[in-house]
Amino acid sequence: MHVLITGAAGFIGQALAHQLLRQPMVEGRPLTRLGLLDRTPAAVAVPSAATAPTLQHWPCDLADPKAQAALAHRLAEDPVDLVFHLASVPGGSAEQQVVLARQVNIDATAVLLEAAQAQVQAGGPVPVFVFASSIAVYGTLVAPVDDATPLRPVMSYGMHKVVGELLVADFSRRGAVCGRSLRLPGVLARPPAPTGQLSAFLSDLPRALAAGRPFVCPTSPQARTWASSLPCVVAQLLHAAGTPAAAWPAGRALMPPTLHFSLGEMVDAVAEVHQVPATALVRWAPDERIEALFGRFPPLQASAARDAGLVDDGDLPTLLRRALATG
Known part of the structure; x- marks a missing residue:
């Protein structure tokens, strides 16, 4: 199993990498390689166990079109089985740095999905693609939230995450990835x-x-x-990666409990x-x-996510x- 984490130097990314290295089994398969993609190296150490996976640091600025092209080329040559796409320019920063936020939150997501599509077209595996969406997709909430609540983002970050969810759903529909988007709350x-x-x-x-x-x-x-704790969110991301596609709605997005x-x-x-x-x-x-x-x-009623085991x-x-x- 070859796994890639984008935003690997971030708060959730580092915790996810540590958990994968502590328990290197994903979907019942041994983790052999773990790619950590970020602008700066993630502070993650490889265990000394003989069965520990190979750790690969992928320095990459997802806001740079040249870096995006290099990443797509690398994925074409070195296929992945599972992607955790966590990299983003968040809330307030996205409002202040509009171009940067679009490049990272939308353009880079599309590049990753297109790279996965090229991997499949070349005969490689269909990767599971776990996208870290956000409750920002809902915007201002005035009524209880359930699986039918419409998305009405009020900030650019929330709009970016809606676009990301739609991209994941569309590439999943076309067989390029097996997508799962989790609308993460405060962590x-x-x-x-x-x-x-x-x-x-x-x-x-x-x-x-x-x-x-x-x-x-x-x-x-x-x-x-x-809000959820960091260990809870890491467990939800890993659980999402291992659930069958049938557990996910057509839009491939769930609000976790x-x-x-x-x-x-x-x-x-x-x-x-x-x-x-x-x-x-x-x-x-x-x-x-x-x-x-x-x-x-x-109040929140996350029935579909609970049915999926989250x-x-x-x-x-x-x-x-x-x-x-x-x-």
């Missing part, structure tokens, strides 16, 4: 870094409070959101898990835009234990 706890993500406070809040530091939250305590909670409930859970006076440490300073984007999430963290204390252990 906790992202490391403190200038990623441009407007939702970064969802990771910063529990981390600061667990360490006993004060925090100014840009929402009200009643603001409600969706995630927890729905208020920021006030998160503060209470941090206090319970870490035994800190979390309520006294937080100051609520609602920002209307932030609250509208990340604090008005309705599960969430179970409860908020478990999510926080997992999230802060990895964040």
Whole structure:
């Protein structure tokens, strides 16, 4: 099994690579080669076990058309069985860097899918293509979400992810890939870094409070959101890769189960898990835009994803234990 991860130096990419190296079996087949594609090398070490897969670092700037062409040529010569396409220019950054975001979020996705198509046309395997979509595809939500909820993105990033889902579905329909798009929610706890993500406070809040530091939250305590721990999301990505095509709808996209909670409930859970006076440490300073984007999430019914075997963290204390252990 030859696996490729794009965005391998990112938060989710590194965790996914570590998990694959710890348990190098995918779809019941041994992982022999793991390609890590990013602009900078991913901080992933190969285990010393004799059965450990070969680790290949693929330096590639997906915003560069020449690099995109070189990547397509490489895939034509070295076919892959499974692609986890995680690379993206996220939320706030996509709004500020419009051309860069389009090049990475749309153009590079099309290049990867076309490379997979060329691989199949040359007699190679049809790769499983797991695309990291986002809940940004839904836009502003005012009603409970289920499998029939329409996609109405309000930011460029969400629109890019809708286009990516459509591309994955179209190339799957034509037999170039066996696609699965997962609409990932907030993932906790992202490391403190200038990623441009407007939702970064969802990771910063529990981390600061667990360490006993004060925090100014840009929402009200009643603001409600969706989130999953990093280990939960990695498990969902791996499960998606191994599910049969019949488990996926025609659009090849699912909203995975995630927890729905208020920021006030998160503060209470941090206090319970870490035994800190979390309520006294937080100051609520609602920002209307932030609250509208990340604090008005309705209940979620992810029936199709649950039928496909995807599960969430179970409860908020478990999510926080997992999230802060990895964040």
